[in-house]
Structures are given as C-alpha cells and as structure tokens.
Amino acid sequence: xxxxxDELAALVARDIPAGAYVxxxxxxxxxxxxxxxxxxxxxxxxxxGMLGMGPAxxxxxxxxxxxxxxxxxxxxxxxxxxxHHADSFAMMRGGHLDVCVLGAFQVSATGDLANWHxxxxxxxxxxxxxxxxxxxxxxxFVMMTLFTKRGTPKLVPHxxxxxxxxxxxxRVYTDLAIFxxxxxxxxxxxxxxxxxDELQARLEIPLTPQA
Amino acid sequence: MSRTQVLATTDEAVAGIADGSTxxxxxxxxxxxxxxxxxxxxxxxxxxxxxxxxxxxxxxVGLAALLKAGRVRKxxxxxxxxADSYVFDELYRAGRxxxxxxxxxxxxxxxRAAGAGIGAFFCPTGVGTPLSAxxxxxxxxxxxxxxxYPIKGDVALIGAHRAxxxxxxxxxxxxxxxxxxxxxxxxxxxxxxxxxxxxxALDPESVxxxxxxxxxxxxxxxxxxxxxxxx
Numbered sequence: 001x002x003x004x005x006d007e008l009a010a011l012v013a014r015d016i017p018a019g020a021y022v023x024x025x026x027x028x029x030x031x032x033x034x035x036x037x038x039x040x041x042x043x044x045x046x047x048x049g050m051l052g053m054g055p056a057x058x059x060x061x062x063x064x065x066x067x068x069x070x071x072x073x074x075x076x077x078x079x080x081x082x083x084h085h086a087d088s089f090a091m092m093r094g095g096h097l098d099v100c101v102l103g104a105f106q107v108s109a110t111g112d113l114a115n116w117h118x119x120x121x122x123x124x125x126x127x128x129x130x131x132x133x134x135x136x137x138x139x140x141f142v143m144m145t146l147f148t149k150r151g152t153p154k155l156v157p158h159x160x161x162x163x164x165x166x167x168x169x170x171r172v173y174t175d176l177a178i179f180x181x182x183x184x185x186x187x188x189x190x191x192x193x194x195x196x197d198e199l200q201a202r203l204e205i206p207l208t209p210q211a
Numbered sequence: 212m213s214r215t216q217v218l219a220t221t222d223e224a225v226a227g228i229a230d231g232s233t234x235x236x237x238x239x240x241x242x243x244x245x246x247x248x249x250x251x252x253x254x255x256x257x258x259x260x261x262x263x264x265x266x267x268x269x270x271x272v273g274l275a276a277l278l279k280a281g282r283v284r285k286x287x288x289x290x291x292x293x294a295d296s297y298v299f300d301e302l303y304r305a306g307r308x309x310x311x312x313x314x315x316x317x318x319x320x321x322x323r324a325a326g327a328g329i330g331a332f333f334c335p336t337g338v339g340t341p342l343s344a345x346x347x348x349x350x351x352x353x354x355x356x357x358x359x360y361p362i363k364g365d366v367a368l369i370g371a372h373r374a375x376x377x378x379x380x381x382x383x384x385x386x387x388x389x390x391x392x393x394x395x396x397x398x399x400x401x402x403x404x405x406x407x408x409x410x411x412a413l414d415p416e417s418v419x420x421x422x423x424x425x426x427x428x429x430x431x432x433x434x435x436x437x438x439x440x441x442x
Binding site: 046047048049050063064065066067071076082083084085086088089090092093112117122124125126127128129130131132135136162163164165166 | 240300312314315317318320334384386389390419
C-alpha cells in the first residue's frame with residue numbers, strides 16, 4: 001500500500017537523529033513534528049527567528065507575536081531562544097542545522113531541487129527561505145508524492161521547473177518509495193505497495209536497488 | 212543629529228519621508244509589522260516608494276494598505292504570494308508594481324551588510340537558480356558563491372516591544388524578525404513600541420537594538436489582529 005501523509009511523516013521523523021537541530025519548512029513537512037519522539041531532544045528551528053519551537057497553539061494560547069514560518073501560531077518549549085532574521089539565516093547558511101525537510105515540485109536524480117516556482121507566466125514567484133535552507137542544512141530531505149495527480153514523475157533526470165538549489169537533496173521520501181540521492185544517481189531504500197521493477201518502469205531515471 | 216527622539220504621535224514620527232524613498236518595513240506576515248507607522252505614512256503622502264519587506268502585505272492592513280493607496284513603485288521581498296496577498300497580486304498581474312524576489316536570508320544579509328559597512332559579499336544561496344542569473348560568481352573553497360550587494364534604506368519602519376528614553380529596543384518573541392537588521396540599515400530608523408520606559412529601566416544585557424541605530428520612537432496602543440491559520 002502507498003503511504004499516507006501521516007505515515008510518510010512518521011518515516012521521516014524516525015530517521016531524524018536524536019539531538020538534531022531541524023527545520024521543517026512550511027506545509028506538509030511540518031507534519032513531521034507530530035511524529036517526533038519528545039524524549040529524543042530534537043530541537044526545531046523556525047526561519048522567522050526561533051529555536052525550541054513547540055506545537056501549534058491551541059485557541060487560548062494564540063499569541064500574534066509567536067508564529068512559525070507558515071505564519072501559523074505556535075508555542076515555545078523550555079529552552080527556546082529568539083533571534084533576528086540575519087542570525088536565523090546565518091544558522092542555516094553556516095551549516096549549523098542538521099536536517100531540513102522540504103516539499104518539492106521536482107527533484108533530479110543528482111539532488112537538484114525545484115520547489116519555489118512553477119515558471120508559469122501568471123505565477124507570482126515567492127521563494128521565502130527555500131534556497132537558503134536547500135544549500136545550508138547539512139542534510140536536505142524532501143517529502144513529496146512520487147507522481148503528480150496526472151501521473152507525471154516528480155523524481156526526474158533533470159528538473160524542468162526553475163531550480164531552488166543544485167545537488168542539495170540527499171534523500172527523498174515519497175508515498176511509494178524512499179530514495180537516497182548522490183552524484184551517482186538514485187538508490188532505492190524502501191518501497192511501499194510497488195516493486196522496484198515497477199518503479200523502474202514508471203521513472204525515467206536509472207535506479208540502483210538497495211545494496 | 213544623533214540622539215533618539217521620543218515623539219508623541221505617529222504623524223510626527225513619519226514626518227519628512229520623501230517621495231521616491233526606499234523604505235524598509237519590518238514584520239514577517241503580521242508579526243512585527245509596524246501597522247501604525249505604515250498608516251501614518253499613508254496619511255503623510257510620500258509616494259513612488261521602494262518598499263523592502265519580507266512579504267508584500269496581508270489583507271488590506273499595514274503594507275497592503277500602502278500598496279492599495281498606490282504609493283509603492285517597487286517591492287523587494289522574499290515571499291509576496293500568500294493566501295491573503297490579493298492587493299499585491301492584483302497590482303502585480305496588472306503590471307502596476309515592480310517586484311524583486313530575493314532569497315530570505317540574502318534579503319536579511321544584504322541589509323545587515325548595509326548597516327555594517329560591508330561593500331558586498333559572496334553567498335552560496337541561489338547558485339544555479341534564476342535568482343542568481345547574471346550575477347558575478349566566484350568559487351571559494353570549491354563552492355560557487357554569488358556576489359550580493361547591500362540594501363540600504365532611506366527609512367526603516369519597525370515594530371518593537373519596548374523602548375527606553377534613549378532608543379534602546381527589546382522585542383517580543385518572533386515579532387523580532389527583521390527589526391534589528393533593518394534598524395541598522397537605514398538613514399532614519401523609526402520604531403513603534405508598546406511601551407517607553409525611562410533610561411536605566413531596560414537591563415543593558417538584554418538590549419537587542421542599541422539606541423544608536425534608532426532615530427525616532429513612538430508609543431502606540433497595542434493592536435489586536437487576527438492571525439491566519441489560528442486554530
């Protein structure tokens with residue numbers, strides 16, 4: 001069976017090392033937070049200037065001065081800290097974050113990422129912190145469906161959408177398989193409801209089976 | 212002129228902002244947005260402005276109201292498109308406003324550089340993407356970097372939590388965001404705060420923005436606003 005979004009988020013959470021400093025971007029990857037083990041001491045960074053971010057705020061906890069990167073009201077955990085934007089992005093760019101998890105439109109077999117702009121003429125480009133995260137975190141994980149709603153692969157030989165970063169993605173978590181990416185291409189780590197041969201038939205990139 | 216002025220009204224605080232100015236406006240979404248100063252700027256009338264801010268306005272308040280009033284020629288930001296950025300979206304699609312999209316960390320660092328007297332800097336963000344097209348690059352330690360230039364403001368409008376009488380500022384939670392960086396990067400920095408306390412009442416160890424960066428302070432009544440996505 002293909003994985004649900006929650007099952008996928010749980011798999012990403014399982015692979016985040018204890019004690020890691022982690023940024024979960026915006027949108028679907030923020031679900032990973034729901035599956036982190038609180039005893040593992042994982043610290044969440046939010047680009048708008050906080051370490052030690054807690055869960056989304058309940059109605060009676062909402063503080064307009066305390067939001068995450070998606071502008072959703074959140075809470076602070078003991079040991080939290082606040083800092084300004086230049087410091088927050090110095091943290092990323094300087095390689096201090098262990099893992100970031102991002103969504104994607106497309107990922108290439110060598111880890112190029114396209115996740116900020118469809119390039120369509122009437123689309124309004126909006127990059128936010130995606131480019132900074134893509135090149136800054138020690139490991140960049142992508143969490144996405146493997147195919148678009150029309151069945152087009154999102155793991156591709158070369159991205160056709162405008163790039164966010166070059167050769168920056170190390171692992172791709174999808175509803176059908178987990179892939180490790182590197183300079184030599186994609187390796188299948190696990191599959192869900194599909195065989196490696198079926199995967200190879202539907203993707204236009206050479207896949208190395210798990211060693 | 213060096214010492215911070217504590218002013219009684221936002222209209223006094225924004226006096227003298229010239230047409231054609233580059234205005235740095237703090238805030239990330241609504242958090243830290245200096246709403247009252249932006250409203251005063253609309254009343255003040257300066258036009259043909261270049262606005263540097265993370266977003267391009269929410270609903271019809273703050274920066275969105277300034278855009279709607281037709282005062283802005285160009286927006287420099289990282290993330291214009293939001294669920295409630297319809298004022299900007301319409302202007303952009305009608306070709307009535309210029310947009311320069313800058314990666315968020317590069318936006319912050321370009322302002323930091325302006326405030327710190329750095330002539331330009333090499334940055335790895337955006338290499339190989341459309342946002343670095345045409346920019347000078349250099350390989351440093353085996354990695355390609357893009358040359359980025361400072362963004363200097365004529366004016367910065369920022370929101371802070373508390374000021375003392377000499378302009379030292381402290382912020383509140385993630386509303387700090389761009390305030391401390393923008394405060395350094397503008398010729399004239401204007402801060403709206405919820406409270407002004409006497410000199411000596413802020414712990415010097417806790418000051419986030421030293422008063423040297425702050426030209427004008429005005430106290431405003433904290434405004435309640437709806438946060439999108441609240442549940």
